[in-house]
Amino acid sequence: xxxxxxxxxxxxxxxxxxxxxxxxxxxxxxxxxxxxxxxxxxxxxxxxxxxxxxxxxxxxxxxxxxxxxxxxxxxxxxxxxxxxxxxxxxxxxxxxxxxxxxxxxxxxxxxxxxxxxxxxxxxxxxxxxxxxxxxxxxxxxxxxxxxxxxxxxxxxxxxxxxxxxxxxxxxxxxxxxxxxxxxxxxxxxxxxxxxxxxxxxxxxxxxxxxxxxxxxxxxxxxxxxxxxxxxxxxxxxxxxxxxxxxxxxxxxxxxxxxxxxxxxxxxxxxxxxxxxxxxxxxxxxxxxxxxxxxxxxxxxxxxxxxxxxxxxxxxxxxxxxxxxxxxxxxxxxxxxxxxxxxxxxxxxxxxxxxxxxxxxxxxxxxxxxxxxxxxxxxxxxxxxxxxx
Numbered sequence: 001x002x003x004x005x006x007x008x009x010x011x012x013x014x015x016x017x018x019x020x021x022x023x024x025x026x027x028x029x030x031x032x033x034x035x036x037x038x039x040x041x042x043x044x045x046x047x048x049x050x051x052x053x054x055x056x057x058x059x060x061x062x063x064x065x066x067x068x069x070x071x072x073x074x075x076x077x078x079x080x081x082x083x084x085x086x087x088x089x090x091x092x093x094x095x096x097x098x099x100x101x102x103x104x105x106x107x108x109x110x111x112x113x114x115x116x117x118x119x120x121x122x123x124x125x126x127x128x129x130x131x132x133x134x135x136x137x138x139x140x141x142x143x144x145x146x147x148x149x150x151x152x153x154x155x156x157x158x159x160x161x162x163x164x165x166x167x168x169x170x171x172x173x174x175x176x177x178x179x180x181x182x183x184x185x186x187x188x189x190x191x192x193x194x195x196x197x198x199x200x201x202x203x204x205x206x207x208x209x210x211x212x213x214x215x216x217x218x219x220x221x222x223x224x225x226x227x228x229x230x231x232x233x234x235x236x237x238x239x240x241x242x243x244x245x246x247x248x249x250x251x252x253x254x255x256x257x258x259x260x261x262x263x264x265x266x267x268x269x270x271x272x273x274x275x276x277x278x279x280x281x282x283x284x285x286x287x288x289x290x291x292x293x294x295x296x297x298x299x300x301x302x303x304x305x306x307x308x309x310x311x312x313x314x315x316x317x318x319x320x321x322x323x324x325x326x327x328x329x330x331x332x333x334x335x336x337x338x339x340x341x342x343x344x345x346x347x348x349x350x351x352x353x354x355x356x357x358x359x360x361x362x363x364x365x366x367x368x369x370x371x372x373x374x375x376x377x378x379x380x381x382x383x384x385x386x387x388x
Contacts, residue, residue, distance in 0.1 A: 001030065001275075002090045004059075004111055005102030007037035007044050009205050010125040010151065013267045014100050015047045016284060017275065020268075022052050024282045030275075033057065034090035036103070039065045049074055057093075059086040061107070087111035092118045098275060101126040102151070104208055105331050106373055109133065113366070119144040123274035125151035127225045131315075131323040132369055134228030148229065149274035154222055155229055156270035157248035157261035162230075165253070172226055173250040173258070175242035176301065177202050179214040182243060186305055192344040194337065202245040202265050211334045215347050216301070220312020221330075224323055227316040234316035239309060241299040246288070262296075264288060308348045311355070320362040322355060324369040328376035329354035333384070342384050354379045 001018070005011045021030045032051045036059035037044035048055050049072065057079045060066040066082045081089070084107070091099050091111040099115040100123045101108055108126035113133065115122050117140045124130075130137055141148060150156045154174045162169060180199045181189050197214040198207060205213070212218035223237050245265040252258045263269055269285035288294075303309050315322040329351040336342045342350070354376050361368060381387045 001032050001098045001100060002034040002036075002093065002096045002115075003032055003100045003102065004034075004036045004087055004090065004108060005100075005104065005126070006032075006035040006047055007040045008102055008104055009209075010102035010267060010271065011035075011037075011100070012043070012047065014102065014123075014271050015050060017268050017272045018051055020284050021272070021275070021281070025276070029053075033095055034059065034093065036060070036087055036090065038062065041065055041069055045072060045075065048078070054078065057081065057086075057090055059083075059090055084110055088114045091115040091120065096120060098123060100151075100271075100275075101129065104128075104206060106132060106327060109370075113137065113140060116140040116146040116148070117144055119146045121147040121149060123149050123151050123271065124229075125271075127152060127221050128327050130225040130228045131221050131327045132373070133366065134224070134323065135319065135363075136366060136369075138228060138231070149277055150229060151267075151270050151274050152222060152225070153265070153267065153270050154249040155226060156273060158226065158230065158251055160261045160273070161249070161251040161259040167254065168232065169230075169251045170236070170254050171252040172230060172232060172237045173252060174219060174222055174226065174237065174239045175245075175247050175249050175298075176216060176219045176239055177213065177245045178241040178243050178299070179216065181214055181305075182241065184305075186345065189305070190343055190345050194340070197337075197344055201243070207338060208331070208334055211337065211347075212330070214344070215308050216306040217308040217312070217330050217348065217351070220308045220315070221327070223309070223312045224316045234313050237313075237316070239301050241301055242297065243299075244294070244296055246294065246296055247298075262288060307352070311348060311352055315355075318360070318362075321358065321360055321364045321369065321372050324364075324372045325355050325358045325376045326351050328373040329380045332377045332380040336380075336384055336386065341386065346384065350380055350383050353383050357383075 018030045031053045034057040039062045091114045098121045101112040102125040112129040250260040266285040333347040333350045
């Protein structure tokens with residue numbers, strides 16, 4: 001396996017799963033051959049030391065960090081590389097069977113596309129790949145026969161609910177926790193601090209995805225992802241708020257049946273299923289305690305307070321260059337908010353402005369998408385008064 005984004009929340013949970021599978025699935029040897037991280041060398045080293053077989057390849061995104069890195073004796077034989085080309089090299093390594101695409105944001109795009117192009121099974125946790133380049137991903141999968149297994153709990157739930165059904169579902173119903181501001185007014189959100197936005201009520205995630213959950217941009221990106229992952233138009237996708245995060249998503253079929261997947265909020269379950277599919281093995285994720293009363297409520301989304309959803313459905317409908325622009329604008333705007341340079345409610349408003357300011361193309365090349373990614377980041381800074 002190649003675990004790209006190993007030091008993030010998905011990556012660290014994946015290492016737990018790998019070690020667990022080597023206990024419950026001894027006939028197979030689960031090996032993390034390659035692992036990538038950003039600047040957290042201590043975390044990357046500890047993870048590499050914790051697995052049964054030490055990785056043969058470590059990839060860092062920061063050149064200075066790599067230059068200063070002194071691996072411990074257990075990792076003395078590991079190759080240490082830097083940058084996007086090294087990520088692609090790891091993704092297409094002939095010795096790799098499964099690529100866990102867990103790099104946050106657009107930075108994971110090229111390596112994930114390369115894995116699809118080379119026919120790998122991709123455990124996809126990098127939703128931005130489909131948001132930015134959904135049609136290109138589907139094209140590569142059709143040519144190479146690669147497998148795309150979702151790791152996001154919502155998309156994994158849909159994948160499990162669809163099972164072996166030969167007909168397309170009538171509707172996909174994504175659930176959203178509502179984030180820390182589910183009951184906040186717009187005025188309260190205007191004054192929200194990064195600390196309050198990072199206090200997610202049910203999930204422990206990295207800062208970027210936690211802010212996306214607070215704006216519900218994360219759910220918007222998941223709508224776009226679902227559109228390409230399951231090849232359904234935007235008008236066949238819905239979002240409902242489910243604060244308990246037990247129902248991970250639902251699928252409605254033509255006969256009126258609605259099938260849901262339920263489990264306590266723990267990412268090790270969808271990660272393991274993406275690795276072992278179609279097998280189901282004992283998992284570290286805690287079981288649903290059926291000895292207590294569960295309040296499983298569903299609420300409509302207030303789209304006036306959370307305008308990111310309308311933006312996400314619009315991008316899912318039009319496709320083309322819209323996903324690349326909105327994703328880049330959001331990444332930049334989230335960074336500005338975390339640095340205290342814009343208000344919380346400015347994030348989605350800025351994404352909308354940047355989208356409206358760009359020249360839309362319906363069938364862009366990868367080069368065009370990457371060029372627009374760079375343009376949208378600069379345009380976000382301009383819209384927020386950071387550059388002239």
